Every structure is written in C-alpha cells, then in structure tokens.
Amino acid sequence: MSSNLGITSREANYSEWYNDLVLKADLADYSAVRGCMVIKPHGYALWELMQRALDDMFKATGHVNAYFPLFIPRSFLEREAEHVEGFAKECAVVTHHRLKANPNGTGLIPDPEAKLEEELIVRPTSETVIWNTYTKWIQSYRDLPLLINQWANVVRWEMRTRLFLRTAEFLWQEGHTAHATYEEAEEEALTILNECYTKFAEEWMAVPVLKGIKSKNETFPGADHTYCIEALTQDKRVIQAGTSHHLGQNFAKAFGTQFVDKDNTLKYVYATSWGVSTRLIGTLIMAHSDDKGLVCPPKLAPVQVVIVPMGRDDETRLRTFAASDDLAAQLKLKGIRVKVDKREKESPGFKYNYWELRGVPVRIEVGPRDLDSGALPVSRRDSGEKAPVALDEVVERCVDLMVEIQQAIYDKALAFREACTRRVDTWEEFESAFAGEGGAGLIVAHWDGTPETEQIIADRTKATIRCIPLTPLDPSDEVPGVCILTGKPSSRRVVFAKAY
C-alpha cells in the first residue's frame, strides 16, 4: 500500500504525529485564516460530550449559564492595569462597521465614513464586559453570590499556533462569579478546581492531573492567585489543562462593583473566573493516543463501539447485517454509542484501521463464521487485545469494557507520569535534566520563592514552574530545603517542566 496511509510515528517526530493524527482522525482541519481551525464533526462530537459533562458539573455546583457579547469597548480593557498588560498585545480590533467598493475598482475597503468612535476588541476573555454588567446587577449582599458561566469563543492573536493546543480563536467556557467575602471566593475557586476540573480530567478524560497553585510569574493577569490542573504529555512536556482564578477585589475596584452588606456598609465584591477550552482535546490526544491514531476514553468517545459486519455475497450480508443491527439495538438500550459500518466498498481491514485511527474503544466483528460458532471477536483499541465473546454475552462484555478501558488508560497515564517524575537537588542535575530538545517530565525541586529566580531558571533551561502542588506528590516534598539555583532557603519543593 502507498505510504500516505497511516500517520507519522511518535518516535519519528512527535509534533508531526500530533498534526497527522488531528487531521487524519477527522478531528479538525486548517482553515483559510492563519491560526484558525475548522473543527470537523468527529472533533466537535468529542467537544460536545466534554461540554455536556462539564456543564452538568457546573450546574451541580450551583452555576447557571448566560451569554455576554463578543465585542468589548477598548476602554473596558484599559480598566484593570495587569489585565491590559497581559492581553493588549494579542487582541483583534474592530475599527469599522461597513465596507465599500474600492475607488480603484478592485474589491472592498473599510468605509472611512464608517470608522468607529471607539474601537471594539474581540474578546480575549470576558472579565471586563462581564464586570461592567455585574456592577449594574449587584446592589446588596442578597444579590450574592452570583454564579454564572458562559460557553463562548474567544480570540487571542497568538504568534504561533497549533491545532487545538493554541489556536487564534478557540472555544471554551468561562465562569465568572461574585462573592461577599474573600473566603467565599476562595471556596468557589477551589470547588471548581476540585469538583469540576480535576474530576473531569481524571474521571472523564482519564488524564491524571497535578492540582496546584501558580507562581507569581504564571498567575493570570489581574488575578490575586491562580489554581490550575496540569497534565503530562507522552513527550514528557506539561500542558496547562485548566485554570481557576481568585481575582480578589481587582475587577470589582476597576469596575466599581460594590454592595451593601448586612452591616449596612459599602464593600467591594470578591471575584473568581475559571475556564477550560478546546485545548482539552489536544491534551486528551497527547495523553493517550498512539501510532495507530486516537485513543479515546470511552466516556468521551463519540462512537464507543463499532460493529463491522462481513459478507462477500448478498445472502451472507443479509445475515451479518441483521445480526449487527440487532446487537447495535441492544447496545443502544444500554446507553452505548454504537455504529454499524455497513459500507460495502471498503474491506474489513480498511474499516479496522479507519475506526482505530478515530479512536473507537471497542470493535466487534460480525462474520458468518462467528455467527456459526456463536462467538464474536471483540477488540480493544487501547491494548489491541482481541478475544471471542459468546453472542449472548457480548452486550454485557461491552458494558464492562467501557469501564475497564476507561480505567486502564487512566492507570497507564498515571504510571507514565510517575515514571517521569523525579526529585532533583543539584543545579548540575537540574540543568542536564532539561538539556536537549524534548520534554523532561516533572522535576520536583526546591525554589527560593522569588520570581527572579524562576525567570533565571526559565532562561537557562526553558523549564518553568508548572505549579506548586496543593497536596504534595510525596510527603517528603514538604520538607524544607535549599533552592536548586540560589541555595537560599526553600519551604517546599515545586514542580518544574517544559510546557506546551
């Protein structure tokens, strides 16, 4: 067969493997606009399943959805100093509201008469429009807490983009909450981190994540502090998979959001914001997939079981198709997303590869021989294992496999992360760990706590502090020591890695 089948192996070129996979598994495609992608139906189905699970978690923790506008007046972004600093250099700006025919006869130009008084910024994140609105909504402690989420697209004009991991436009959810006290806001930020993001990553995506707090250098512009979940990729780098920010009173003060408390005094509210994006899809790919294509956790697989009926003549096909449809109907009753691939032109071998590339967790073959023998070959995408299962046990087996595979890929990812985690105590060892091109896994080391030291380390090794874990990876990590670079006192170890 010709060589354009299949995808580049991870070993040959990890980056190419990733791009090949995204394109050939039909998850996304490049678009006419630099840095923007088209999310194809299979990729979007995955996103919809992610959205549904996350949305349920947000609702279960007391949040409601709303929608705020795409455009932000320039002056809004100017309100919060750090926020401007953080986002100004990557904003798309709308300057006109009308086009007209170019006087020279070629195409269209912005109509000079239709220039906006104040430019509109395509939201890179919505804190500012939302806080402008919240100021109107919040008068009394009785209006608090305000717990709102929105599903939206945002635009950040990144210099360099990658499918799903960093696109100029991306889809996400952003929660924005307002509280009467610091403690309540803190509890909210942690609830999202623990009850929503960590649970989603680990229980749905089957990706073990590090929960932690960001160093000052990595804190969200405008936040008091930032919590995060960080995931390891197969090339031993780390991806920030989600963030939950305690914004303190920064935005309330910038937008004048005050309320009258029970004691009849005027106070500024405390705020949080939190988000996860389509980057989660990239995270999921990098965590589990292999050289045959996508490996999707059953809970998020758009198709969980694919049935491939065989048959070289109409009579046989009638039989295998009927058996397949019957089996599919039974699986659907169990809530399993199932697809019967009845395409007649494609060979069974082609179909196996096709669905493996797209990450379907379980495949069942239905051929005349199997029907005669009363057992169907059932294959697992994650391990490649294939074993015959008695006809009347297939449905039950599939139900079990959904759970088994979900757990197996989580366990595998966790074992990999543990194998890639080590503690380093000397600068020489630290520097050599990060030497070279690739990732180096998680290096757990002491740091003197200053942004200056973190910056020097980053400049020398390209490694940054991914987080200060909320719970130590090992109890010994909380034993004081000395900074890997400066030798100054350190209260605890933090996690260094090269990041995506």
Place this chain on the structure above:
RNA sequence: CGGGGCGUGGCGCAGCUGGUAGCGCGCGUGCUUUGGGAGCAUGAGGUCGCACGUUCGAAUCGUGUCGCCCCGACCA
C-alpha cells in the same frame, strides 16, 4: 518578528539543462472481490499561488509579492 521549508487536479508528490503537464492515492462507471488499508478495466478532473519581466515560446529563467507549514521568541 528571526531561522527553515513549501505553494503544480480533492490529497501526497514528480517535472524546473525553457517547447503550453505526469504519477500514486482518492473520485465516477462496470465486472470480480470483502476475516488487517482489494484487483482489473474504463472515465472525469489542473494549466502549475499571484504580478511583472526575459523569450518566438515560461510550471521551468529573473525580480517582486502573497500565503501556508515547521523550529524559536510570546502565550491557555
């Protein structure tokens, strides 16, 4: 923005010592096939990113320009 690469049927590529395009995959049709990316036959489909220039003649040479991808700096 710096470095590298690439723009030729839908996709991947060849042609580039100038003579107005060719291969594989895919696609249509027919027959034979279907248990790890089926075979044969037949057919459709491009004027070679764009502009200017050199020339009798440009995919091919020259100048310019636009775009995309990869690697860095920056970022979720």
